[in-house]
Amino acid sequence: MIALMQEDEPVYLVVGSDSLIGGALLRRLRYAGQHAVGTTRRQTQVEHSIYLDLVEGPDKWEPPLPVTVAIVCAGVTRLQACESDPVMSATINVEGVSALVTNLVSRGIFVIYLSTNQVFDGSKPFRAATDPPSPQSEYGRQKAETERRILRFGNSIAIVRFSKVLEVQPPLFLTWIKAMRKGNEIHPFSDMVMAPVPVELAAEALHCVARVRSPGFFQMSADKDITYEQAARHLAGGLGTDEDLIQPIRTAESGFFTGPIPLHTTLDANRFRNQFGMVPPDAWSVVESVLEP
Numbered sequence: 001m002i003a004l005m006q007e008d009e010p011v012y013l014v015v016g017s018d019s020l021i022g023g024a025l026l027r028r029l030r031y032a033g034q035h036a037v038g039t040t041r042r043q044t045q046v047e048h049s050i051y052l053d054l055v056e057g058p059d060k061w062e063p064p065l066p067v068t069v070a071i072v073c074a075g076v077t078r079l080q081a082c083e084s085d086p087v088m089s090a091t092i093n094v095e096g097v098s099a100l101v102t103n104l105v106s107r108g109i110f111v112i113y114l115s116t117n118q119v120f121d122g123s124k125p126f127r128a129a130t131d132p133p134s135p136q137s138e139y140g141r142q143k144a145e146t147e148r149r150i151l152r153f154g155n156s157i158a159i160v161r162f163s164k165v166l167e168v169q170p171p172l173f174l175t176w177i178k179a180m181r182k183g184n185e186i187h188p189f190s191d192m193v194m195a196p197v198p199v200e201l202a203a204e205a206l207h208c209v210a211r212v213r214s215p216g217f218f219q220m221s222a223d224k225d226i227t228y229e230q231a232a233r234h235l236a237g238g239l240g241t242d243e244d245l246i247q248p249i250r251t252a253e254s255g256f257f258t259g260p261i262p263l264h265t266t267l268d269a270n271r272f273r274n275q276f277g278m279v280p281p282d283a284w285s286v287v288e289s290v291l292e293p
Contacts, residue, residue, distance in 0.1 A: 012036040012210060013067040013109075015100065016074025017049055021114065021165055024203040025071060032207070037065060039074070054096030059103050069210045070104050071112040072097060079118075080256060082139040093142040098149045105156045110213045112206060115161040117195075117221065119144040122262020125225065129161070129217035129268065136260045155215045163221035163265045164194040165202045166286060173290045176232055180241040188228040190248035192257075195222035195266045196286040201278075208276045219267035222283040231287045238291045 012029050016022040017038020029036035039052035052061055054074060063070075075097060076082055076089040101111050118140030119133040133144040150157050176186045197220055205220050226234075229248040236243050251257040272278040 009035060010068035010210075011065050013063060013065070013070040014038040015052065015070060015072045016040075018042060019073045019077075020167060020199055021162075021202050021206070022071075022073030024199045025073065025206050028200075028203040028207055029210075041074070052100075054092045054100060058096050058100035061100065061103060063104075063107070063109075067104070067107075067109050069110045069112065069213060071114070071206055071210060072101065073114050075114075077139070079137055079139045079259075082142060083137070083259065086138050086142075089138070090142050090145075093139075094146050094149070097146050101150045101153070101157070105153045110156055110158075110210075110215075111150070111153070112158045112160060112209055113146070113150060114206075115143050115147055115159050116140065117161060117163045117219075117262075117265045117267055119147065119161065120262075121260075122264050125264040125266045126268045127219075127264075127266070129219050129271070136262070138259075158209050158213075158215050159217050160206060160209060161217070161219045161267055162197055162202055162205075163267055164196050165199050166196045167199055169290060173231070173235060173287070176235060177239065177290070180236055180239060180245050183242075183245065185245050185247050186232060187247050187249045188232040189251050189254070190227055190229045191250050192261055193225040193227050193263070193265055194231070194283075195225050196281075196283055197222060198281060198286055198289065201281060205272060205276075205278060208272075208278065214275065216271075218271050220269045220272055220278070221265060221267040221280060222286060223266075223280040224283050225264055225266055226283045226287070234284060234287050235290065238288060 014022050014026045017026040018040045026038045038049045040049040041053040075093045082089040104111050119135050120127045121134040121136050135141040135144045179186050232246050269280045
């Protein structure tokens with residue numbers, strides 16, 4: 001396959017192609033006719049992907065293809081996993097990713113690193129990319145530290161921050177829908193917000209940055225923050241179910257979240273708008289899309 005490629009045709013490497021965003025990006029690149037390969041740390045998936053474990057010598061890992069652009073989607077992304085095991089999660093999210101990026105850049109590869117709104121404290125809406133990081137969670141601290149380490153590579157690096165990225169059929173929403181259709185109560189958070197971005201839009205955004213190899217910061221979130229309670233009520237309205245089934249709780253009551261809860265998760269997405277004509281999605285439309293057949 002490589003022999004049939006034009007010399008100037010880019011080769012895209014999606015690190016962590018079995019992740020939510022990585023998988024969507026790899027599918028998009030291939031659908032667009034791009035030469036794209038993915039990596040996995042799961043031995044059971046190596047028939048379809050290239051093996052790469054961020055704990056096992058990423059500084060010496062050799063891409064098997066002449067890669068042009070690498071998009072790093074791998075890492076420990078669950079907030080609670082990072083809180084419960086900060087040493088192991090940092091070994092992957094900070095040490096492993098930083099070593100891999102250093103390795104790839106040294107080979108002349110342009111690297112795109114996925115980051116998060118969690119690098120900010122959530123005290124203000126629509127955070128600018130130039131605002132200094134102020135993370136409050138362990139996950140946010142790890143992402144901010146990795147950003148700091150790799151920024152030294154200048155024009156060889158792009159950092160793309162997303163707010164909450166949702167699957168086409170988010171399991172939480174589907175659980176709510178199933179329960180409400182049966183007449184059962186649900187308990188969404190009243191004090192936790194999100195500015196949801198559809199996974200396909202996230203993949204499109206990364207493809208845009210990869211195509212032009214544009215360095216620096218990019219950010220994308222929905223146009224507004226909504227609480228999980230508001231999202232549930234919006235779904236109930238679309239379903240025509242009884243809103244009394246929605247019995248909201250605060251995050252502190254759940255027993256799952258012990259750290260501070262951000263008041264805002266929106267990001268300033270003007271660079272995507274100005275450079276690629278991409279606009280932040282409407283948060284309500286993202287929720288409604290779950291109800292589409």
